[in-house]
Amino acid sequence: xxxxxxxxxxxxxxxxxxxxxxxxxxxxxxxxxxxxxxxxxxxxxxxxxxxxxxxxxxxxxxxxxxxxxxxxxxxxxxxxxxxxxxxxxxxxxxxxxxxxxxxxxxxxxxxxxxxxxxxxxxxxxxxxxxxxxxxxxxxxxxxxxxxxxxxxxxxxxxxxxxxxxxxxxxxxxxxxxxxxxxxxxxxxxxxxxxxxxxxxxxxxxxxxxxxxxxxxxxxxxxxxxxxxxxxxxxxxxxxxxxxxxxxxxxxxxxxxxxxxxxxxxxxxxxxxxxxxxxxxxxxxxxxxxxxxxxxxxxxxxxxxxxxxxxxxxxxxxxxxxxxxxxxxxxxxxxxxxxxxxxxxxxxxxxxxxxxxxxxxxxxxxxxxxxxxxxxxxxxxxxxxxxxxxxxxxxxxxxxxxxxxxxxxxxxxxxxxxxxxxxxxxxxxxxxx
Amino acid sequence: xxxxxxxxxxxxxxxxxxxxxxxxxxxxxxxxxxxxxxxxxxxxxxxxxxxxxxxxxxxxxxxxxxxxxxxxxxxxxxxxxxxxxxxxxxxxxxxxxxxxxxxxxxxxxxxxxxxxxxxxxxxxxxxxxxxxxxxxxxxxxxxxxxxxxxxxxxxxxxxxxxxxxxxxxxxxxxxxxxxxxxxxxxxxxxxxxxxxxxxxxxxxxxxxxxxxxxxxxxxxxxxxxxxxxxxxxxxxxxxxxxxxxxxxxxxxxxxxxxxxxxxxxxxxxxxxxxxxxxxxxxxxxxxxxxxxxxxxxxxxxxxxxxxxxxxxxxxxxxxxxxxxxxxxxxxxxxxxxxxxxxxxxxxxxxxxxxxxxxxxxxxxxxxxxxxxxxxxxxxxxxxxxxxxxxxxxxxxxxxxxxxxxxxxxxxxxxxxxxxxxxxxxxxxxxxx
Numbered sequence: 122x123x124x125x126x127x128x129x130x131x132x133x134x135x136x137x138x139x140x141x142x143x144x145x146x147x148x149x150x151x152x153x154x155x156x157x158x159x160x161x162x163x164x165x166x167x168x169x170x171x172x173x174x175x176x177x178x179x180x181x182x183x184x185x186x187x188x189x190x191x192x193x194x195x196x197x198x199x200x201x202x203x204x205x206x207x208x209x210x211x212x213x214x215x216x217x218x219x220x221x222x223x224x225x226x227x228x229x230x231x232x233x234x235x236x237x238x239x240x241x242x243x244x245x246x247x248x249x250x251x252x253x254x255x256x257x258x259x260x261x262x263x264x265x266x267x268x269x270x271x272x273x274x275x276x277x278x279x280x281x282x283x284x285x286x287x288x289x290x291x292x293x294x295x296x297x298x299x300x301x302x303x304x305x306x307x308x309x310x311x312x313x314x315x316x317x318x319x320x321x322x323x324x325x326x327x328x329x330x331x332x333x334x335x336x337x338x339x340x341x342x343x344x345x346x347x348x349x350x351x352x353x354x355x356x357x358x359x360x361x362x363x364x365x366x367x368x369x370x371x372x373x374x375x376x377x378x379x380x381x382x383x384x385x386x387x388x389x390x391x392x393x394x395x396x397x398x399x400x401x402x403x404x405x406x407x408x409x410x411x412x413x414x415x416x417x418x419x420x421x422x423x424x425x426x427x428x429x430x431x432x433x434x435x436x437x438x439x440x441x442x443x444x445x446x447x448x449x450x451x452x453x454x455x456x457x458x459x460x461x462x463x464x465x466x467x468x469x470x471x472x473x474x475x476x477x478x479x480x481x482x483x484x485x486x487x488x489x490x491x492x493x494x495x496x497x498x499x500x501x502x503x504x505x506x507x508x509x510x511x512x513x514x515x516x517x518x519x520x521x522x523x524x525x526x527x528x529x530x531x532x533x534x535x536x537x538x539x540x541x542x543x544x545x546x547x548x549x550x551x552x553x
Numbered sequence: 554x555x556x557x558x559x560x561x562x563x564x565x566x567x568x569x570x571x572x573x574x575x576x577x578x579x580x581x582x583x584x585x586x587x588x589x590x591x592x593x594x595x596x597x598x599x600x601x602x603x604x605x606x607x608x609x610x611x612x613x614x615x616x617x618x619x620x621x622x623x624x625x626x627x628x629x630x631x632x633x634x635x636x637x638x639x640x641x642x643x644x645x646x647x648x649x650x651x652x653x654x655x656x657x658x659x660x661x662x663x664x665x666x667x668x669x670x671x672x673x674x675x676x677x678x679x680x681x682x683x684x685x686x687x688x689x690x691x692x693x694x695x696x697x698x699x700x701x702x703x704x705x706x707x708x709x710x711x712x713x714x715x716x717x718x719x720x721x722x723x724x725x726x727x728x729x730x731x732x733x734x735x736x737x738x739x740x741x742x743x744x745x746x747x748x749x750x751x752x753x754x755x756x757x758x759x760x761x762x763x764x765x766x767x768x769x770x771x772x773x774x775x776x777x778x779x780x781x782x783x784x785x786x787x788x789x790x791x792x793x794x795x796x797x798x799x800x801x802x803x804x805x806x807x808x809x810x811x812x813x814x815x816x817x818x819x820x821x822x823x824x825x826x827x828x829x830x831x832x833x834x835x836x837x838x839x840x841x842x843x844x845x846x847x848x849x850x851x852x853x854x855x856x857x858x859x860x861x862x863x864x865x866x867x868x869x870x871x872x873x874x875x876x877x878x879x880x881x882x883x884x885x886x887x888x889x890x891x892x893x894x895x896x897x898x899x900x901x902x903x904x905x906x907x908x909x910x911x912x913x914x915x916x917x918x919x920x921x922x923x924x925x926x927x928x929x930x931x932x933x934x935x936x937x938x939x940x941x942x943x944x945x946x947x948x949x950x951x952x953x954x955x956x957x958x959x960x961x962x963x964x965x966x967x968x969x970x971x972x973x974x975x976x977x978x979x980x981x982x983x984x985x
Contacts, residue, residue, distance in 0.1 A: 126784075128704065128752065143784040144752070145946045163752025163783065164704065190946040194784075220917075220947040242746035242938045243945060251750070258707040265697065272560065272596065275690040279976040280712070280736075280759050281725075281774050283983050293713075294728045295736065298763070302983055304712075304727065311976055314674035314985075318683070320560065320576070320595025327712050327758060331730070342713050351595065352558075352575040352626075485652075506674045506985035513675060514577045514622040515652040544711040544743055551715050551734055553746075553938035 124196045124215075129165035132199050132209040141196045142167060142211065145246075146222075151185050158184060158213075159206075160195055161246070169195045169211040176216050183218055189228075190246070192219035234537075241544055242553045252380035253540055256373055257529040261325075263372040264346045264523070267365055268323045273348060276315040278308025278324040283503050291331045293341075304329035307522060310452070310507050312349035313483060316518050317510055323348040335548055336425065337537040338475060340526060342546040349520035355464040355482040358519040359440055362468055362478050363396045365523070366438055370394040373532050386534040390472065393436055400440045403462065406431060422448040423467070428475040435471050438478075442466040451497040452490070453481040466521070470531040477528050480521025487511040556628045556647075561597035564631050564641040573628045574599060574643065577678075578654075583617050590616060590645075591638075592627055593678070601627045601643040608648050615650055621660075622678070624651035673976055674985045684812035685972055688805055689961040693757075695804040696778045696955070699797055700755045705780060708747040710740025710756040715935050723763045725773075736761035739954060742884070742939050744781035745915060748950050749942055755780040767980055768857065769969040770907060772958060774978040781952035787896040787914040790951045791872055794900055794910050795828045797955070798870055802826040805964050818966040822904065825868055832872045835894065838863060854880040855899070860907040867903050874898040883929040884922070885913040898953070902963040909960050912953025919943035 124141040132140070144162030151157075154173040159166050173181055187193070197211035227243050237244045244250055269275070281295060281302045293304040308324035315322035325346040332339055348365075350357065370391050373381070381388055401409070403423075410417040410427055417427055422444065431439055443462040446455050453463040465481035484490045490511055494501055526541040539545040544553065556573040564572070576594030583589075586605040591598050605613055619625070629643035659675050669676045676682055701707070713727060713734045725736040740756035747754035757778040764771055780797075782789065802823050805813070813820055833841070835855075842849040842859055849859055854876065863871055875894040878887050885895040897913035916922045922943055926936055958973040971977040976985065 130704070143948070145749075145948075163706075163748075163750060192946040192948045222945045225945055240938075240941075242743075242941060245746060245750040254708060254751075255706060261707055262697070262701060265694070269694060272562070274595075274687060275693055276686060276975050277759070277776065279774060279978055281761075281978050281983055283985075296726045297983060298765075298980060300983065311674075314677060315975065316595075317577075318595060318677035319686075327709070329713075333730075342711060344709065503984075506672075509672075509674060513654045513657055514624040516575070516577075516624040543708050543747065546711055546713050548730060551713055551729060551732065552935075553715075 129160075129162050129167045129207070131164075132167060132207075135199045136201050136209070137199065139196060139198050139214065140211075141194055142169070143194045144192070146187050146189055146191045146193060148189065149184070149187060156181075156184055158193075158195065158216075160193065160211075165207055167207060167209060167211055168205045169197060169213050171195075171213045171216065175213055180216050180218070183221075184216060187218065188222045189225040190243075191222040193217060194219060238539065238545070238550065239552070245543065248383055250540065252377075252383040253529065253533050253535055254543060255380050256377050256384075256533050257525065257541055259373050259377050260369055260525055260529050260532065261344070263369045264325065264525070266372075267368050268321075268346075268348060271321070273321040273323045274315070274319040276312060276319065276322040276324055277326055278305060278311035278315075278347075280305045280327065280329075293329050293331045306330055307345070308347050309349065309520065309522065312347050312520060313507070313510055313518065316349040316351040316520070317514060317516070320352075321348070321350050333548060337539075338425070338527060340538055340542060340545055340547060343527075343538070343542065344525035345522045346525070347520060347522040349518065351516050351518045353482075353519040354517055355442065355466065355480075355519055358480050358482070358521050359400070359442065359466050362440070362466070362480060362521055362523075363398050363438075366398075366468065366478070366528075367395055369528065370532060381533070384533050384535070386532075390436065391532065394438070398438045398440050398468075399435055400442065401431075402442055403444045406441050409434075420445055420447075425475065428469050429473045432469040432471055432475050433473045435469075437471060439469045439471070440466050441469065449481070451493040451499060452483050454484045464519075468521075470527070472531070472534075474527065474531040476524075477531065478521050478523045480519065482517065482519040485511055485515040485517055487515065561592075561594050561599045561639070563596075564599060564639075567631045568633050568641070569631065571628060571630050571646065572643075573626055574601070575626045576624070578619050578621055578623045578625055580621065581616070581619060588613075588616055590625075590627065590648075592625065592643075597639055598680075599639060599641060599643055600637045601629060601645050603627075603645045603648065607645055612648050612650070615653075616648060619650065620654045621657040622675075623654040625649060626651060670971065670977070670982065671984070677975065680815055682972065684809075684815040685961065685965050685967055686975060687812050688809050688816075688965050689957065689973055691805050691809050692801055692957055692961050692964065693776070695801045696757065696957070698804075699800050700778075700780060703753070705753045705755045706747070706751040708744060708751065708754040708756055709758055710737065710743035710747075710779075712737045712759065712761075725761050725763045738762055739777070740779050741781065741952065741954065744779050744952060745939070745942055745950065748781040748783040748952070749946060749948070752784075753780070753782050765980060769971075770857070770959060772970055772974060772977055772979060775959075775970070775974065776957035777954045778957070779952060779954040781950065783948050783950045785914075785951040786949055787874065787898065787912075787951055790912050790914070790953050791832070791874065791898050794872070794898070794912060794953055794955075795830050795870075798830075798900065798910070798960075799827055801960065802964060813965070816965050816967070818964075822868065823964065826870070830870045830872050830900075831867055832874065833863075834874055835876045838873050841866075852877055852879075857907065860901050861905045864901040864903055864907050865905045867901075869903060870909070871901045871903070872898050873901065881913070883925040883931060884915050886916045896951075900953075902959070904963070904966075906959065906963040908956075909963065910953050910955045912951065914949065914951040917943055917947040917949055919947065 197213035468478035629645035900910035
């Protein structure tokens with residue numbers, strides 16, 4: 122077997138050559154003197170035709186009874202064949218069985234989600250999970266390309282932090298030597314320091330919320346990108362968010378159309394995602410909910426059913442701005458026109474998906490921020506460094522955070538975010 | 554002030570135009586009727602010449618006494634001037650002081666490291682820290698470009714994990730609802746599952762080690778990239794590591810030369826970083842240490858002084874392979890030629906920097922791995938999913954991990970890794 126090792130996705134460049142594919146058995150149909158071995162190698166699946174006599178009898182017989190997911194190397198000539206799945210086929214001249222698998226627990230038929238989640242390490246091998254996680258990788262690549270090409274400096278915020286950013290009830294505690302630390306819920310406070318140093322920055326990493334929610338939208342560990350810009354206002358980041366979301370969606374349409382096809386995604390809905398996005402103040406949203414007869418209480422934050430209703434009513438992401446100050450984080454700047462409203466925005470993805478972005482203009486006034494810390498009963502000492510950003514060179518600034526898994530779920534049309542991260546973490550789920 | 558807002562790094566495209574820079578005062582020299590305001594905006598520093606009469610007297614006087622790091626917007630015509638730092642100068646026609654800073658604690662002169670670390674959120678604004686963190690961002694970009702362009706799928710491993718990978722003594726404990734979890738020390742076990750699904754994958758995120766080391770090489774939180782490849786051997790990943798390190802270094806030379814100049818880095822040493830890299834077995838390294846008269850005990854892992862000595866003796870990264878099995882992790886495959894040696898490699902960066910990569914071929918045999926878990930007294934139940942990877946489609950596979958901050962430190966010629974991450978975490982350091 123001295124043939125060149127190639128990957129299935131590169132077969133198109135090797136038509137007529139004899140090559141070796143190193144992979145796993147995905148499926149096998151036998152017709153007596155001829156077997157159709159479907160071999161996957163992580164980049165695709167290729168139908169490999171094995172005729173009796175092409176290999177020794179023992180190997181031919183072994184292939185006939187090989188369990189799914191057994192590892193094998195197959196060598197053969199590459200033929201273009203429009204009827205073959207993927208468009209190419211191998212006419213095998215050699216097969217090496219690397220390891221015979223035990224009977225594979227995940228059959229090609231349907232399984233319950235609990236079972237699949239317990240076997241996430243194997244479930245990853247299925248076509249649909251492949252497609253979702255390739256889209257996720259593309260979303261992450263698009264995020265970095267967007268900011269890197271616009272002069273933002275990638276500046277990672279720490280995970281281990283001494284203070285809470287969004288409130289203390291949803292924090293994970295860590296034993297930090299003789300001390301206590303928390304897992305970061307958001308890198309925002311740190312990227313604010315970064316924006317004062319570099320002008321435009323973003324952090325992009327895992328984020329943690331000890332939320333006792335068991336909804337389809339919640340993970341305890343998820344990835345978030347957080348751009349932050351000095352000398353920017355709420356309007357600036359609303360415009361940026363619009364451009365950013367468009368970039369991500371169009372990039373996935375451009376590069377991952379095959380994966381979206383596997384997922385049977387209605388891509389016509391994604392084609393529509395272009396500026397301008399509809400914008401609505403919180404007060405307008407509240408009125409809309411009342412008009413629809415939804416039991417929404419004025420002054421409250423929007424709940425999941427509210428977001429779902431608003432999001433289903435639009436075919437583009439909906440930007441809701443200026444929520445009541447009291448339901449939002451301490452660092453948001455109140456609207457100078459109306460102090461009980463914050464200069465903030467939530468972006469709700471359409472089709473009932475809900476919030477994928479939360480952002481705001483930050484309070485840059487030292488005295489106002491000090492008052493806010495007190496009102497929110499936050500430990501002043503832990504925030505001294507953050508107050509320094511207002512002591513030394515305060516400027517208007519703003520930013521937002523976008524959740525990767527919710528965005529991926531929206532683009533893929535996946536109902537639950539648990540499929541949108543390789544190894545999901547939820548309230549009762551930390552294995553494997 | 555309706556002039557266009559541009560960034561200092563883009564001034565070259567606006568010569569002759571009147572533009573606005575939004576930034577902070579870096580330094581101010583006054584010569585009576587003329588002031589030279591050095592304004593930084595995160596992308597660079599521009600000398601801005603303010604003549605008496607160009608603005609009203611009150612503004613002129615205010616500028617004269619403006620503390621460092623006050624925020625201001627300056628408008629003026631862009632002039633090319635070879636004598637000006639950066640090559641361009643502004644002739645100001647308007648100045649808006651956004652916020653006068655309190656007296657800035659970090660003067661342009663030298664400070665002690667403890668003080669600078671306490672003020673990391675401000676220290677980030679200094680030229681040297683800027684240069685280092687821009688190189689770090691470039692290293693991260695290069696890492697992703699390298700793997701993305703070679704068909705690897707980015708597949709994030711979880712941070713919250715139920716089991717130890719490298720040993721339990723250096724784990725951070727997390728309260729996970731009613732349960733216990735650990736912060737991941739390595740995503741390797743997870744990327745192995747990924748490699749069986751996608752062929753070639755990498756994870757890239759923060760990693761945690763509760764090490765009580767207070768050396769210049771240790772952080773408790775650092776970023777690591779971990780590629781993993783199905784059907785790969787130790788030789789394959791040694792070759793890949795060589796190509797990978799070369800790519801990162803040459804990319805930084807290509808794109809961040811100005812930053813390396815700020816850091817006064819001897820780039821001639823980096824130019825040499827091209828394949829082939831020297832390779833040495835552990836036994837050869839042990840002999841080398843003995844010959845040098847170093848007090849190295851055969852059979853032990855290499856210590857910091859050993860790594861430093863070996864690393865200083867080479868002008869390229871040194872690849873040391875086949876360490877004793879007993880000093881290495883449970884998942885490494887023993888050398889079939891000699892069972893007491895593991896198929897592993899550590900790559901030591903030159904100039905005394907030490908280890909930047911650790912990698913190995915993994916044990917793919919189920920029975921051998923089960924024995925290894927027992928020998929290492931690891932909790933079998935937590936590893937059942939990992940054993941599944943050997944039950945269903947075991948193949949030879951290999952990978953490595955590269956630490957971002959050590960690599961950045963090497964490229965920058967920075968003595969201590971604490972300057973190579975925006976907000977370093979160390980044994981007694983979690984603020985800001």
